[in-house]
Each structure stands twice: as structure tokens, then as C-alpha cells.
Amino acid sequence: MSVRTRFAPSPTGFLHIGGARTALYCWLEARHHGGQFILRVEDTDRERSTDEAVQAIIDGMQWLGLEADEGPVFQTARLERYREVAEQLRADGKAYYAYESREQIDAMRAEAMSRGEKPRYNGYYRDRDEPYRDDPNRVLRFKNPQSGSVVFEDKVKGRIEWSNSELDDFVLFRSDGYPTYNFAVVVDDIDMGITAVIRGDDHVNNTPRQINVYQALGATVPVFAHLPMILGADGQKLSKRHGAVGVMQYREDGYLPEALLNYLVRLGWSHGDQEIFSVDEMVRLFDIAEVNASAARFDMAKLGWLNQQYLKSQDPASIAPELEWHLQRIGIDPTSGPNPAAVVTALCDRVQTLKDMAERARVWYSPITEWDDKAVKKHLKSVTAPKVLDAALQALGELGDWQVEAIHGVVARVAEQLELGMGKVAQPLRVAMTGTQVSPSIDQTIYLAGRDVALHRIKHALDLSHAD
């Protein structure tokens, strides 16, 4: 039987980092075994589910390249099916109607708490066999086994045993006619032929009661793998106020999907000492059983390092379109300057994100608007600066082949002729080109400016070097 996994988010917000990792692990597990990965939208909470959230989740998965083989399947489209299965359970005597009001339930819980027990339903209607009544308080409850225990071998957490005496008769169908999560998931996972349920470990506690439903239905219980959560840098749960942003925010912040995927796969899983994994390698090497059981913190510094590894190792031409996207985002027309691929080559050793790269590429796409006073004073007002600029202006103007190599030759010759060190030559030119003391190597910096702009800027710098 082929491996089938599913990612089942509830559409109440964007695809956050934890969800993205869950989706990745589900996707990898399916791909690794040549199985199927299914997207299911758990939208039975009508109050909080939105179409925008559904779209945001799909967008996020698409950006990461985690395409589903089936779905999205919406739970709200399957209501009839849940009713059918619930009715079957009721007819088999494995579920029953209960009519307590909310107040009665609350009182029941409070009483249990006061006895030092966990808040539970007391099973008042369990054996009463009350018929269906049109009552606003009517719910359908599951007859959970009252003795024995549920044991399962979690792929991540190991063996987990749960005594049935800890479980109560939970609600299958709410009074509003919608199924509860614990019931709908089981029906869905059975119908979809899910063989491995991979989800956040906040669901560990739900698993025993879900297994009881599988058994009541005579279905095969799938394999479970509960993933530990991802914490913020401070060790606290990711919340809206720190770090809980959608994956698309990472695109906006200048990260490559490959880098995020790589970071996520290593957060809780490893393969020896290897740090860099292409998607193909992940698919080949990933094994859900090797995932760690403990929670991990999200470390932006390492994500940044990884992102740069990808910036450096991938073909500049393949990164260029993404850089163009970022240039446009900050109001730069990518056609108004050098080929973005050449910019990637020049800056990939110097930035960790495409957002920073776009920002630093600005000098080649639009006029210099700010001059760093210290840079001007130190490198343009020096005694040798005018000579350097003048010689460079001359030589670059006569240069036939506007290429990095040729420009490098020009700069070197100027240094040689004036008997100056490279520092004395490169720095004035750098300030001339960028208005600052920091940029890629001087040959690349000049090359990217283009001949016209380069000559124009050197002339302007010459003026500045003479001015008081």
C-alpha cells in the first residue's frame, strides 16, 4: 500500500513557520516513499475560517514548492458523510444522544475539578438510550471504552500509553449540526486512505480518543508522528507579537524558498553532519522516524547564513528574477541599470538576503543622492585623489572592452603609474562610484555602473575633490 500523508490546516490565518514545517515533513514523507500528499482544509469552525486564509495557505505552499497531489478538500463539503458515519455509530450502539445544557456541563466539570479529577463528562446519558429529540442541547457523544488502555507507537515520541479511564465520552456532533474536530479528522483520514498522520504535538492528547473511533469504525489505525513545536528565539511559543509571521513574509524579507526549506528540514531532523540539502536530497534522505522529539528554537542568524549559501551557490541567472522582484518592490526599475544577474555575482558574498541586495544595488540603478561626509573627506579630499580620479577617467574613457577584467587592468595600471597602493586608488574611485566607502571589488563596482555613468561619476568626484 502506498504512503499517503496529508497536511490539514484550519484556515484561520496565514501559513506560519510551524505549519510550513509540518507541511514539508508530510510532503517529504510522501515523496520519499513515492506516495501521495494531500491538502485538506479543516474549515468546520465557521466563525474563524476565511477564504483569504485558504488562499494564503495555498500561496505559501506554492512558493515553497510543496504542491499537493490531491485537494484542497474542504471539510464543509463533506458534512453529509460525517452525518452518515455518525448515524452508523449510533445505530451500532457506539454513540448516543445527550441533552445536557452548557450550564450543566460546566457544573459537571467544576465538580470533577473539585474532586481533584480532570474535568470530564460524567456519562449520564450513556446507557439511557434516549431517542432523537429536537432539542437545542442535543449532541451526539461517543461511547468511549471504559476500561483498558490505548497504546500507540508514535514515530517521533515513541511508545505512548493512555488509560481509557482518562478519557470521557466526547462530542461527535455538536448541537449546531457540525461535527467536532476529533470526529471529522478520523472520518477524513479513513476515507482518504491516510497511512501516516503527521501533525503538531499539540494533538498527542487527541490521538487516544481518535484511535478509539478508528476501532469503533473497524478501520485500520494509521501511523502517527507528532512533531514538536517551533519556538521563538526567546524560547517562548511563537506568537503574533514575536516572530509568528506568514511564510510569504520571508519572501518579502529576501529569503529564497530553498533556504527556508533547508532551514526547516534541519530544525528537528539531521543527517550526520550535513547542513546543506537540496530538495532532491531531502526527499532521498528524509525519514520521519529520525525526527527529534524536543522543541526547537527558530534562529534567524542561521537562516541568514543558509540563505547566503544559496545566494552564492546557485546560478546567478536563476536568482536574477527574484532580485528583480525585490528591486521593483523598493521602487527601482530593473531595466534602468545593469543585468541583475551581474549584480547577484557582485553582491552574493556581501549580503544574506535579497532585500539587502536590492537595497545595495540601488547605486547602479539610480543617481547617488547621499554622500557620506567621512568618505568624501577621507578619500576625495586627499592629496592623491585628484590624480587618481583624473588618470582613471582618462584610461576608462579610452577602454575599448567594458568588462570586469579589463577594468581591473586599468585600475591596476593607474596604481602602478602613480606608484600608489591599491587602497589609495580603489577608495577614491569607490567613493566616486557609490558615495560610500563600502562596495564590491572596485572593478565590479565600476563595471556595474556602466561606462557613461562611471565616467560621469568620476568627473563629479573630481569636482568634489577640488571644492572646499
Next chain:
RNA sequence: GCUCCCUUCGUCUAGUGGUCCAGGACGCUGCCCUCUCAAGGCGGAAACACGAGUUCGAGUCUCGUAGGGAGCACCA
């Protein structure tokens, strides 16, 4: 309160009873390289939560303690 889960350098992790005075990576840091900034190269500091037990031998097994987390809904 009850049940369940987790615990190796600051962080992500390797480690499945001896090969561990604990390895790698990020970060930090020293040196080298160098036209700036980076990148790169070579070094360094830095961890088995604690206590018992099992064993000839424990980071690795067992039990307790402490700390952290999740759940106990007609929310998923």
C-alpha cells in the same frame, strides 16, 4: 488539579553501553588573506539539567527531582 510529552555548547544538532577528557554547523572570538565590506582559510572559548540505581563500564538503560511544554471544549 489531573494526564501526557520534552531536557547534550548561547542556538540547531551528532551520539542507540566502552572508539566521548563528547563531534559538526550557526553565532561569538584570535590570526591569515585583502582596494572597503564581505566571502574564504586556519585556530579558540563554549554542553551531557540534578540525584540515585543497573553495570566491570552510562550522554546512552531504570527510577526519582527540578525546569519547560501540551492537553483536559458543542476550537481546530
